Amino acid sequence: MGPRGHPCERRPGALEMSRSSSLWTNPDFRLYWFGVVFSQLGVRGTIAVNLFHVFELTGSTALVGVVGLSQAVALLLLSPLGGAFADRFDRRRLLQVTQLISMLVTLALAIVTLVDIVEPWHIYVSVVLNTAAASFDQPARQALIPAMVPPEQLKNAFALLNPSREVAILVGPALGGVLTAAAGPEAMYFFDAVTYAVLVAVLAMLHVPPLRAEPSGSLWASIAEGVSFVRGRPVILQLMALDLSAMLFGAYRVVLPELATDVLDVGPTGYGFLVAAPSAGALLGSAAIFRMKGQREGPVVLAATASYGLMCILLARSPAMALALLAALGIGFSDAVATTIRHAAVQLETPDALRGRVSSIYQMASRGGPALGELNIGAVAGALGPVTALTIGGLVPIGASALLAARNSRVRELEMTPAEP
Numbered sequence: 001m002g003p004r005g006h007p008c009e010r011r012p013g014a015l016e017m018s019r020s021s022s023l024w025t026n027p028d029f030r031l032y033w034f035g036v037v038f039s040q041l042g043v044r045g046t047i048a049v050n051l052f053h054v055f056e057l058t059g060s061t062a063l064v065g066v067v068g069l070s071q072a073v074a075l076l077l078l079s080p081l082g083g084a085f086a087d088r089f090d091r092r093r094l095l096q097v098t099q100l101i102s103m104l105v106t107l108a109l110a111i112v113t114l115v116d117i118v119e120p121w122h123i124y125v126s127v128v129l130n131t132a133a134a135s136f137d138q139p140a141r142q143a144l145i146p147a148m149v150p151p152e153q154l155k156n157a158f159a160l161l162n163p164s165r166e167v168a169i170l171v172g173p174a175l176g177g178v179l180t181a182a183a184g185p186e187a188m189y190f191f192d193a194v195t196y197a198v199l200v201a202v203l204a205m206l207h208v209p210p211l212r213a214e215p216s217g218s219l220w221a222s223i224a225e226g227v228s229f230v231r232g233r234p235v236i237l238q239l240m241a242l243d244l245s246a247m248l249f250g251a252y253r254v255v256l257p258e259l260a261t262d263v264l265d266v267g268p269t270g271y272g273f274l275v276a277a278p279s280a281g282a283l284l285g286s287a288a289i290f291r292m293k294g295q296r297e298g299p300v301v302l303a304a305t306a307s308y309g310l311m312c313i314l315l316a317r318s319p320a321m322a323l324a325l326l327a328a329l330g331i332g333f334s335d336a337v338a339t340t341i342r343h344a345a346v347q348l349e350t351p352d353a354l355r356g357r358v359s360s361i362y363q364m365a366s367r368g369g370p371a372l373g374e375l376n377i378g379a380v381a382g383a384l385g386p387v388t389a390l391t392i393g394g395l396v397p398i399g400a401s402a403l404l405a406a407r408n409s410r411v412r413e414l415e416m417t418p419a420e421p
Contacts, residue, residue, distance in 0.1 A: 028148045028206050035202030037168050039099070042195030044172030045179070045188050046106065048253075048275040050127060052177075052268060053113075053185045054120050055257035061386055063120060065254050065378015070124045072371035074131035079364050096203050098133040103196035105129045110189035131371075147208040170279035177272015226358050229350070235410035236349055236358070239342045240365045242305050242411065245400035246338070247366070249393035250312045251373030252278075252331060255386035263387065264321050277325050281332025288333070289340050297341045298414030299405075304338035306401035312394035316387045339366070345414060 024030055054064045109126045112118045179187040230236050253275065260271035311330035318324035343366075350358045373393075381389035404411050 026149060028208065031202050031205060032148060035199040039195045039199040040168030041172045041175065042106075042188075042192030044169045045176030046130075046192040048173035048272065049176040049180055049185050049188045050123055051253060052180065052257045052260075052271055053118075054123055055261070056185075057118070057120050057123075060382060061255055061258045061389075062378050062382025064257060065375040065381075066120075066124055067127055068251065068254060068371040068374025068378065070127040070371075071131045072368050072375070074128050074135060075368040075371055076364055078132055078135035079360050079367070092203055092206065092208060095137060096200050098137040099196045099200045099203070101133045102130050102137075103193050103200070105133075106189050106196065107193040110186045110193060113184065113186035113189060148206070167279075167283070170276050170283065173275035173279075174272045177269045177275070180272070181268040226361055230358055230361050233349055235414065236346055236362070238404060238409055238411040239301075239345060240362060242301065242338070242397070242400060242404070243342060243365050244369045246305055246308050246335070246397040247369030248373040248376055249396035250309055250331075250390070251370055251377045251393070252312050252315060252328075252390055253370070254374040254378045255316070255381050255390050258381065258386045259316075259324070264318075264324060266321050270321060274324060274328055277328035278332030278335065281329035281334075282336035283332075284329070285333040285336025286340065289337060296414065297345065298412045301338050301341040301345075301414065302401045302405050302412065304334045304341070306398045307334040308338060309394040309397035309401075312397075313391050316390035316394070341414075342366075 050067055051064050054067055055061065058064075105126050109118070109122060112122050175191075176188045179191065230240075256274050257271060260266050260268075260274055264270065266274075308331060311327050311334055315324055315327035315331065318327055343362075346358065346362050377389050377393050380392065384392075
């Protein structure tokens with residue numbers, strides 16, 4: 001990774017993919033794939049409906065931004081501990097517990113919404129609790145896969161799961177918009193609770209050995225070692241800065257309810273499609289990554305980050321739904337290209353013994369950034385309106401990309417050249 005001559009290089013054949021058909025003969029993987037994808041439909045739909053629901057209750061984009069703050073509190077406080085817990089307990093049981101907690105929380109939100117006593121704070125609390133559960137959930141999900149498939153099929157297993165999640169991200173918000181328009185937000189929440197229950201049942205049926213690892217050393221010293229490594233790697237810090245420039249200032253999701261309701265006048269159904277459109281763009285962006293040949297990744301990640309900011313501005317200023325959807329597609333496309341390169345570069349820069357801790361630190365930016373960004377852009381939108389807020393925010397990733405391009409930065413020179421097979 002990095003400039004030519006960097007000691008960390010891809011192994012021969014790193015870009016080759018084995019055939020995946022044999023994975024579908026594995027009943028445990030097949031069942032797990034179904035459970036994860038079905039659960040993600042509910043999760044992604046509920047996240048989108050939470051934002052719309054708060055705006056419906058309050059009429060305030062600033063208060064919609066508090067949903068992001070609720071996510072950030074749980075993410076930033078608990079993310080480092082999530083990986084540690086996944087290394088100390090049986091991961092399947094841990095995953096079942098987190099799913100049960102989220103099921104009960106979402107069911108409670110559905111009930112208070114159904115009986116018409118729901119207040120914005122109910123939604124904020126549910127977001128905090130669900131995000132806290134997810135902070136422990138994500139490392140456990142990753143750890144289950146090696147227990148189900150042989151090592152030579154691991155790449156293929158992840159390659160099948162990741163695009164499937166993107167499909168869930170695409171379909172879930174649209175489903176949330178349709179259910180909300182037809183029967184209110186509680187319909188989406190009840191559906192989400194059912195998906196959690198299904199995944200709990202799926203996990204109970206899997207035939208995987210208990211996954212346990214004995215804790216060694218101090219938990220806090222281990223986390224500190226990861227922080228020290230990141231501080232000594234300029235390329236990782238610059239990639240994190242790019243990520244934060246887009247996520248903190250280009251947090252478009254928080255203004256979508258007001259754009260859909262007051263600017264474009266397309267209601268909850270149109271809102272659902274606006275939320276889903278970036279995921280469709282992300283699928284196209286992921287496909288584009290595989291077609292990149294003979295290009296240094298540094299200029300591409302800088303261009304994609306700048307494009308993200310430009311698409312945010314276009315979304316904010318779109319006078320019609322069709323143009324807004326195209327801009328949202330462009331946001332997803334640009335984000336997928338930039339995110340894929342950033343994540344791959346961080347993994348290649350990091351030795352295997354530190355990858356878990358470095359990934360958790362980086363994810364505090366990649367996942368916590370959007371949550372804090374929603375609070376930031378929500379507050380600006382409350383004062384200046386959604387169009388102005390997202391327009392100003394979109395200028396920041398453009399400026400950050402231009403600054404790193406003009407300097408002799410490690411990111412500008414980034415090149416992850418695969419070895420010849």
